[in-house]
Amino acid sequence: MPSESAATGAVHRLGELLGAEVVLPDGTKAGQVHDVRLAGGPGLQDYVVDGFVVRARGEGAFLGYDRRAVLGPWLLRALVRAANRDARYVRWRAVRRIDWEAKLVVVERLDPLEDERAPA
Amino acid sequence: MKRIFAVALGILTAIGGFVDIGDLVTNALVGSRFGMSLAWVVVVGVVGICVFSEMSGRVAAVSGRATFDLVRERLGPRVGLANLVASMGVTFLTFIAEIGGVALSLEIATSVNELLWVPVVAALLWIVLWRVRFAVLENVFGLLGLSLVVFAVALWQLSPDWGGLWQQVTSPSPPSGESWTQYSYYAVALFGAALTPYEVFFFSSGGVEERWTAKDVATMRLNVFLGFPLGGALSLTIAAVAAVVFLPAGVQVEALVQVALPVALALGKIGLVIALIGFFAATFGAACETGLSVGYSIAQFYGWRWGKFVPPRQAARFHLVVLLCTVLAVPVLLTTVDPIAVTEYSVVFSALALPLTYLPILVIANDPDYMGKRVNGRLANALGTVYLVVIVVASVAAIPLMILTKGGQ
Amino acid sequence: MTSLRATYDAGLHLLDRQIVDPDDAPVANVDDLELRERADGRLAVSALLTGPGALGPRTGGRLGSWMVAIWRRLRPDADPQPGRIEARLVTHTDSAVHVSARARDLRVDGFEQWARATVIDKIPGAGRAE
Numbered sequence: 001m002p003s004e005s006a007a008t009g010a011v012h013r014l015g016e017l018l019g020a021e022v023v024l025p026d027g028t029k030a031g032q033v034h035d036v037r038l039a040g041g042p043g044l045q046d047y048v049v050d051g052f053v054v055r056a057r058g059e060g061a062f063l064g065y066d067r068r069a070v071l072g073p074w075l076l077r078a079l080v081r082a083a084n085r086d087a088r089y090v091r092w093r094a095v096r097r098i099d100w101e102a103k104l105v106v107v108e109r110l111d112p113l114e115d116e117r118a119p120a
Numbered sequence: 121m122k123r124i125f126a127v128a129l130g131i132l133t134a135i136g137g138f139v140d141i142g143d144l145v146t147n148a149l150v151g152s153r154f155g156m157s158l159a160w161v162v163v164v165g166v167v168g169i170c171v172f173s174e175m176s177g178r179v180a181a182v183s184g185r186a187t188f189d190l191v192r193e194r195l196g197p198r199v200g201l202a203n204l205v206a207s208m209g210v211t212f213l214t215f216i217a218e219i220g221g222v223a224l225s226l227e228i229a230t231s232v233n234e235l236l237w238v239p240v241v242a243a244l245l246w247i248v249l250w251r252v253r254f255a256v257l258e259n260v261f262g263l264l265g266l267s268l269v270v271f272a273v274a275l276w277q278l279s280p281d282w283g284g285l286w287q288q289v290t291s292p293s294p295p296s297g298e299s300w301t302q303y304s305y306y307a308v309a310l311f312g313a314a315l316t317p318y319e320v321f322f323f324s325s326g327g328v329e330e331r332w333t334a335k336d337v338a339t340m341r342l343n344v345f346l347g348f349p350l351g352g353a354l355s356l357t358i359a360a361v362a363a364v365v366f367l368p369a370g371v372q373v374e375a376l377v378q379v380a381l382p383v384a385l386a387l388g389k390i391g392l393v394i395a396l397i398g399f400f401a402a403t404f405g406a407a408c409e410t411g412l413s414v415g416y417s418i419a420q421f422y423g424w425r426w427g428k429f430v431p432p433r434q435a436a437r438f439h440l441v442v443l444l445c446t447v448l449a450v451p452v453l454l455t456t457v458d459p460i461a462v463t464e465y466s467v468v469f470s471a472l473a474l475p476l477t478y479l480p481i482l483v484i485a486n487d488p489d490y491m492g493k494r495v496n497g498r499l500a501n502a503l504g505t506v507y508l509v510v511i512v513v514a515s516v517a518a519i520p521l522m523i524l525t526k527g528g529q
Numbered sequence: 530m531t532s533l534r535a536t537y538d539a540g541l542h543l544l545d546r547q548i549v550d551p552d553d554a555p556v557a558n559v560d561d562l563e564l565r566e567r568a569d570g571r572l573a574v575s576a577l578l579t580g581p582g583a584l585g586p587r588t589g590g591r592l593g594s595w596m597v598a599i600w601r602r603l604r605p606d607a608d609p610q611p612g613r614i615e616a617r618l619v620t621h622t623d624s625a626v627h628v629s630a631r632a633r634d635l636r637v638d639g640f641e642q643w644a645r646a647t648v649i650d651k652i653p654g655a656g657r658a659e
Contacts, residue, residue, distance in 0.1 A: 013564065014564055015587035036538070036540065039536040053538065192545050193546055197587055250652070251654055424555065424557075431657055432652070439649055
């Protein structure tokens with residue numbers, strides 16, 4: 001068990017990150033945190049923040065189906081795809097700092113976001 | 121043999137349990153004013169409730185999760201909460217209407233004023249919800265509700281002009297004396313009466329409590345596809361007898377006793393007694409369902425333990441909510457508000473709130489994370505999408521039509 | 530055997546999910562997640578948070594502030610903490626989040642206990658199942 005990584009630092013809530021402003025070091029606005037990706041293991045306590053899904057407009061998933069190619073009524077799929085066109089991803093190592101008080105995340109760069117595929 | 125008996129019981133209770141105060145009142149009212157020219161709305165509504173009940177039943181069986189559980193997961197806390205408040209509000213309004221309906225049925229039977237019955241009914245209802253087993257509840261009120269078949273018998277006995285009735289069915293336009301605005305308003309009301317939101321909460325929650333699995337989907341479909349349409353047919357006979365008796369006389373149905381009058385005319389006192397038993401069963405059964413549904417929605421939203429299958433002390437918040445609903449319904453009815461008026465508002469507001477319930481179900485029924493291989497097929501999706509459009513149209517039209525017609529005058 | 534996903538998009542896969550115990554009984558909802566800064570600077574998931582103390586701040590706006598205010602008013606302690614379930618208790622996730630402890634041992638249900646003690650237990654028959 002990787003217990004030497006026992007967390008003893010400051011405590012925050014994931015909800016504080018959702019909707020946070022994302023800016024580049026020069027102050028250019030890049031969007032808002034739409035979701036937070038966690039990765040790691042083996043236990044849930046070993047998962048860490050891997051990166052942020054950033055969208056230009058607002059937070060709040062469209063019924064949670066933004067990033068999944070869920071088969072379904074074509075109408076809903078088309079709407080979801082349209083709403084999701086501007087999503088991008090910030091890797092953890094591209095995060096310069098997080099200002100929890102101001103709800104602000106300063107990042108070096110943003111990468112394109114890959115769609116998760118629904119299981120066959 | 122036992123299996124066939126169980127399946128038959130399920131279908132019969134589905135038929136008998138289909139009609140509630142909204143169906144009783146709205147169908148009779150529509151029959152008396154519009155004849156059978158709005159019959160198509162009942163057909164459309166019944167197909168709709170079949171489509172969405174099957175979906176929510178399948179979701180419950182395959183994922184083990186009930187509807188409101190999943191609404192919050194999909195909509196998030198803020199929009200989900202708005203959905204919860206709206207759904208609970210409409211269901212609570214319907215609950216009040218059902219209790220009023222029970223009290224009115226008892227008033228007709230005993231000539232004791234409805235207001236005196238209200239607290240008695242509420243107390244009795246709460247005791248039933250507290251102590252009576254879920255299966256007993258469903259079966260007793262479902263089977264007793266079959267008494268409403270007396271309406272079909274009465275229709276036959278009245279020897280109506282069948283050709284004339286069929287004429288009305290096939291000409292979907294307002295009869296003379298009614299405008300298109302009023303016709304549309306009652307179309308929305310009838311639609312809301314058939315496609316009640318609470319039905320889906322109740323159905324899927326019951327499925328989760330009874331621990332349905334994928335193996336139960338076939339039986340569930342039988343209950344839905346046989347039981348609900350036949351229940352819808354019963355609604356149509358209520359409209360038909362009203363059309364036969366009241367329409368030519370230009371009398372508008374405004375009281376519950378008038379709904380039963382055609383049966384009394386056709387079959388005498390015995391017919392009236394059977395009709396009243398049917399009214400009592402339909403309204404009391406629906407009062408149980410709506411009361412439980414208010415509890416289900418909030419408990420599932422917040423992740424509380426819920427249901428009748430655990431001792432009440434292990435689902436204390438759920439039972440507290442149900443108790444509060446029953447208590448709060450009484451003063452509302454004691455303001456002497458006409459339960460028929462409450463019913464009319466409840467069906468229109470049901471139509472208003474429908475998109476909130478059905479959109480998440482349609483989306484979830486397509487999600488392989490919950491449904492695995494049993495996601496919606498092409499037919500379910502085609503019907504679901506068509507109905508979503510119909511539901512949104514009805515919802516958007518509800519309030520403007522209510523204002524334009526001043527509540528259906 | 531179901532286990533944990535390789536990655537989680539927290540809002541999509543974890544938040545607002547039902548938490549269930551080994552008997553599949555509902556425990557609570559995931560109203561927020563607690564993150565702790567590790568020595569290496571990474572933010573690790575330390576606990577699931579439940580209740581108005583967690584849901585209120587996440588709902589945000591005036592509604593969220595009201596939820597928190599009412600919750601604080603009803604709690605006897607000066608600085609109440611939201612319901613907390615250690616992340617290490619999570620065994621696996623499917624459409625719900627499964628934890629290894631029983632619902633009653635997790636003690637995240639203040640409202641339930643209050644409702645039980647104040648109202649439900651006073652009514653005869655509260656302890657009997659159907």
